[in-house]
Amino acid sequence: MKRRNFVKKTSLGSLAGILGLDIVYGAKIPENYTLLGLQDPDPFQMFHKDKEMVVLNSKPWNMEAVAHLLDDRITPSKYMFIRNNGLVPENIDVKEWTITFDGESIKEKKTFTLEELKSKFAHHTYQLTIECGGNGRSEFDPPAKGNQWTIGAIGCATWTGVRLKDVLKDVGIKDDAVYIGYHAADQHLSRDPNKEPISRGVPISKAMMDETLLAFKMNGEDIPLVHGYPLRLVCGGWPASTSGKWVNRISVRNIVHDGEKMTGTSYKVPCNPIAPGEEVKDEDMCIIESMPVKSLITYPKSGAMIPKGKKLNIRGHAWAGELEISKVSYSIDFGATWSECLLEKPANRLAWQHFKASIGFPKSGYYEVWARATDSNGVSQPMLLPGWNPKGYLNNACHRIAIKVS
Amino acid sequence: MSKQDKFRQQVKSFYNVIVVSFVLVLIIGVLGITYMMDPSAFSFKGDTPNSEVISTTREDDDWDKIENGIHLRTGFKDGEGLMTVVNNCTNCHSAQLVIQNRMSEERWIETIRWMQKTQNLWDLGPNEKIIVNYLVTNYPPKSKGRREALTNIEWFPLEE
Numbered sequence: 176m177k178r179r180n181f182v183k184k185t186s187l188g189s190l191a192g193i194l195g196l197d198i199v200y201g202a203k204i205p206e207n208y209t210l211l212g213l214q215d216p217d218p219f220q221m222f223h224k225d226k227e228m229v230v231l232n233s234k235p236w237n238m239e240a241v242a243h244l245l246d247d248r249i250t251p252s253k254y255m256f257i258r259n260n261g262l263v264p265e266n267i268d269v270k271e272w273t274i275t276f277d278g279e280s281i282k283e284k285k286t287f288t289l290e291e292l293k294s295k296f297a298h299h300t301y302q303l304t305i306e307c308g309g310n311g312r313s314e315f316d317p318p319a320k321g322n323q324w325t326i327g328a329i330g331c332a333t334w335t336g337v338r339l340k341d342v343l344k345d346v347g348i349k350d351d352a353v354y355i356g357y358h359a360a361d362q363h364l365s366r367d368p369n370k371e372p373i374s375r376g377v378p379i380s381k382a383m384m385d386e387t388l389l390a391f392k393m394n395g396e397d398i399p400l401v402h403g404y405p406l407r408l409v410c411g412g413w414p415a416s417t418s419g420k421w422v423n424r425i426s427v428r429n430i431v432h433d434g435e436k437m438t439g440t441s442y443k444v445p446c447n448p449i450a451p452g453e454e455v456k457d458e459d460m461c462i463i464e465s466m467p468v469k470s471l472i473t474y475p476k477s478g479a480m481i482p483k484g485k486k487l488n489i490r491g492h493a494w495a496g497e498l499e500i501s502k503v504s505y506s507i508d509f510g511a512t513w514s515e516c517l518l519e520k521p522a523n524r525l526a527w528q529h530f531k532a533s534i535g536f537p538k539s540g541y542y543e544v545w546a547r548a549t550d551s552n553g554v555s556q557p558m559l560l561p562g563w564n565p566k567g568y569l570n571n572a573c574h575r576i577a578i579k580v581s
Numbered sequence: 582m583s584k585q586d587k588f589r590q591q592v593k594s595f596y597n598v599i600v601v602s603f604v605l606v607l608i609i610g611v612l613g614i615t616y617m618m619d620p621s622a623f624s625f626k627g628d629t630p631n632s633e634v635i636s637t638t639r640e641d642d643d644w645d646k647i648e649n650g651i652h653l654r655t656g657f658k659d660g661e662g663l664m665t666v667v668n669n670c671t672n673c674h675s676a677q678l679v680i681q682n683r684m685s686e687e688r689w690i691e692t693i694r695w696m697q698k699t700q701n702l703w704d705l706g707p708n709e710k711i712i713v714n715y716l717v718t719n720y721p722p723k724s725k726g727r728r729e730a731l732t733n734i735e736w737f738p739l740e741e
Contacts, residue, residue: 234675316725320692323681364673365701439699477731479739488741543731559727577734 222401225253231322235259235364235372236401239327242574243476245492248529249302250330252399258307258328259401260436261361261372264421269405274389278356278426282347289405293391295345296337301386302526303411304331304494305418306466308442311570314560317452319567326471326574331492331527334409336390339425340383348379348427355382356432357408357419374434375442376426377410377417381464386411386525389422411525412496414442414463414568431462444564451563465496468556469571470503470530470548477576487534487544487578493518494527495550502549503530507542507578510558516546536580545575656680662715665708673700683722689713 218236219226227244231237238257245254275286287295307328312319339355356376363370381387388409391398398404403420410417416436426432436442443460470493481487493500499521504513516530536542549555556573645652645667647659655667655676670679684692690713696702705712 230677231681232675232677234673234678314725314729316727317685318683318722318725320682320684320688322678363701367701370701439695475739476737478734478736480736481739487739572728575731577731579736 222257223253223399224257228254228256229325229327231324235261236263237322239324240330241325241327242471242473242576244473245327245329245471246473246490249394250332252332252394252396252402255330255332255393255402256307256328257401258322258415259361259372260416261363262366263401264360264362267360267400267405267421272405272423274406274422275424276342276346276427277424279429280349280352280427282349285346287342289391292337292342292389292406296341298335299338299385299388300333300335300392301388301411301524302331302333302522303386303388303409304329304466304525304527305409305411305415306330306469306494308414308416308463308466308568309566311572312567314570314572315451315563315567316560317563319565321566328415329469329471329494331494332393333395334388334390334411335392335395336388336406336409338385339387339389339408340385342389343382343427346427349429351429352379352427353430354378354428354432356426356428356434356437357422358424358426358434359419360421360423371435373416373419373436374432375416375419375437376428376432376434377413378431378464379427381410381413381417386523412465412494414466416442437462440566442568443566444562444568448562449564453563455565463568465498466494467561467569467571468495468498468500468548468550468554469493470500470546470556471574472544472546472576475576478579479576480579480581481536483536483539483580487536488531489516489534489544489546489576490529490531491546491574492527492529493546493548495548497525498550498552499524500528500548501551501553503528504547504549505532505534506545506547507534507536509543510545510547513547536578539580542578542580543575544578545573547573658719660715660719662711665711666715669703669705669708669712673702679716680720683720684716685722686713686717689716 218224218230218233218238219228224238225244228238228240231239236257236259240254240256247254269289272289273286274292275284277284307324309321310324310328311326312321313323313325354376356374358371358374361372363372390407390409391405393399393402398407406422408419408422431437439457440460442463444463445455446459446461449455470491472489472491474490489505493503500518503516503518505516506513514532516532519529521528534544545558547556556571558573560570560572645654647653650659651657652659652663652667655671657663657666657676657680670676693702693705693709697704
């Protein structure tokens with residue numbers, strides 16, 4: 176019983192850690208009372224997410240979709256995955272929000288209020304594919320470290336904002352500019368104010384693209400808090416970690432940005448292929464840029480049973496980072512034969528493309544429908560896991576669903 | 582003479598003060614040590630309800646309740662070193678981040694080093710061995726090969 180008291184006291188200590196502050200009168204908390212701050216917050220309600228979304232981690236919050244939830248042509252907020260490295264900022268005062276441009280390669284440091292940014296520069300809207308670099312990590316063997324994403328860390332919403340290049344041109348950047356790095360208002364998990372949870376970026380060439388936005392609207396409305404309200408960077412087709420949320424500063428660098436999660440092994444893969452489980456030196460790791468070709472069958476949900484003789488209509492989306500999709504095929508015999516799907520053009524560059532097919536089955540039984548996309552360079556998705564890498568990034572293996580015909 | 586008497590009296594009263602002070606210090610000391618040894622020694626059991634009774638009668642509210650081998654508050658498996666893991670590994674991130682992962686001893690240690698180097702994790706001292714042992718015992722890597730079979734399929738008739 177003494178042990179229980181001891182444990183109780185130590186858990187009060189860790190409880191203080193969870194809440195990030197000391198609990199005054201902690202010793203006087205009645206036995207049966209749960210502190211408000213500890214009552215499990217309902218993430219679905221808090222972030223306006225569909226109940227079928229899957230929570231991977233509650234601190235920091237990470238949540239993914241399942242394939243059939245991503246059936247919409249434009250991903251609604253309720254099905255958009257959540258990826259956080261730190262703590263979602265609280266008490267955002269949008270009137271006071273500013274964004275500062277600084278760094279070695281800026282001609283003169285400049286700060287805009289959100290209103291200035293919105294009124295000074297032209298607004299643009301694009302549908303942009305954002306996929307977490309670690310989407311599909313759960314399949315790697317040996318297992319890779321981190322949140323074990325399956326297939327749902329992907330979404331393609333419409334984003335409205337100003338072009339980063341318009342703002343950079345207005346501010347004035349030097350010829351030696353190499354990279355931009357964002358800084359944001361989220362807090363480090365340890366609540367150490369001197370630490371940033373994440374500060375990544377992209378090369379100047381990507382920053383200067385028409386579709387690279389400082390966005391303030393998602394699907395025509397204010398960006399939801401958990402997705403970066405009131406201002407986020409959107410770099411479609413690149414690992415989602417380059418699309419910084421809650422952005423309040425952009426540094427124009429004369430070196431590759433060296434912020435948090437730009438160094439070490441974060442968002443990097445071995446420059447040369449390695450055997451599964453092999454060790455790689457930090458200097459032999461290369462930063463992930465454009466995401467690879469991939470596709471998802473979003474209808475029907477895996478597990479559909481159909482009567483013999485009936486055709487099965489499938490549909491889904493395909494995307495290929497900076498590239499366009501040239502072809503999507505399906506197979507019902509584990510890759511022995513492939514048939515082509517009907518493929519639509521993208522709504523704009525860097526938007527995913529929709530495909531569909533109507534499939535007949537030769538006899539009753541168990542089937543798997545596999546989809547395989549090919550990009551404009553002729554590169555297709557592998558049916559098996561792609562090259563192993565220590566952090567489990569870039570798994571673009573074919574998606575498949577189970578079907579029974581009876 | 583009377584001066585000498587007065588002096589003697591002063592010395593005597595000073596001596597008394599010293600004796601009384603010494604006795605007081607002694608008593609406080611003994612009480613203090615007793616309290617340090619057993620903080621409950623001065624709680625009068627008849628007057629104050631015993632917290633142990635409350636916590637055992639209200640099992641639902643046990644902060645560290647374990648059900649079917651699972652520590653309910655965190656989701657960790659019950660096992661040797663559980664509370665050390667709970668107290669050291671769930672301050673910054675949730676237990677879910679640990680539970681999702683499967684690593685060898687070497688890679689768990691590597692992960693701890695990374696957290697110490699970059700994420701403000703403290704020196705775990707002798708607890709490190711307990712923690713790593715708990716993790717490799719309860720969450721060992723599982724071989725998945727190049728592609729796993731589809732599992733947990735929920736079959737449903739497709740209406741169109």
